[in-house]
Amino acid sequence: MVFETERLVVRQWDEGDLERALDTYSRWEVARWLGSTPRAWEGPADAQAFLERCRARAEADPRYGIWALERRDTGVVAGSVLLVPLPDGDGEVEIGWHLHPDSWGHGYATEAARGALAKGFADGLTEIHAVVRPGNAPSAAVCRRLGMESLGVSTRWYGIEMEAFRLGRE
Template sequence: MILRTWHIDDAEAALGVYGNAEVTRWLSPIMEQVPDLPAMRLLLRQWISEDARAVPPVGRWCIQRREDNSVIGGATLLRLPPGNQDLEVGWHLHPDLWEHGYASETMFALAGWAFRHEVDELFAVVQPDNVQAAETVRENGMEWAGETDKYFGQRVELYRLRPADLDRSARRADLPPGFGAQ
């Protein structure tokens, strides 16, 4: 897979992810299901604009499958409210591509990017019923940090990853320009 910046031309494929109720049910309350193509284009414009002003490692990226260059999802490193001190790692894939290793590959690429920018720890915020996401973060070295209602005003499970926890055997993904790929 390749992580790259979003483009307006990605709107149709992005709608396949962010317009899918199976995906967005796990993103509430921070994001609702995108209803149509014009709304997806508008959201992509917003993300592109925000990313242009973001200070690395914060950002949003398109996940593109290398074999056929298809857009299969999105990835994020975003500051968590309140206070914007904690950094959350996230990924959103089309349900047809769940359990194919793309979430793990994305997580490792983003963690490596964040840790090269002197981030001390990353968090994954998981809704209690999202068994698949909880399993993915645990399998990839994230440690249970408890439950909290600190973020988004609802009870969530919190997982943490520190540089020393990062599995050195992780496959390396292609990274967008500026990610520091060697």
């Protein structure tokens, strides 16, 4: 376990989660918002590669990761929350969330992100960023609920226009 919230256990992804990860990231309605070149996963090999990337990241630096959000009430993985260094970010760190559509609209992204922010600040980070594709109103709303400051549109980290947000440690 990485951390817990009222309704979620935030932990490393494991082999038993591969089917759920594939079901989440193979959906265009999820994938369309992710990465510099969005791509829906095509099969189990994508899920296995994801699991290996998550494990390697955890081994490299335990402050960072892409973690599974396991619902306490059902044991179902609602999606991911991440805390990772931004590409070309001079040490800047990004928070993000990717949820299965059946978990949208229940507050899991905000709840998990609050926990990840607390973890990041407890681990010594002084500020954390979020980047949101234009048009992704639900994720921008999560940023606002978290109290993140809008920095406007930037192409700084992924080479495409993204709305940037920042939160400093209090």
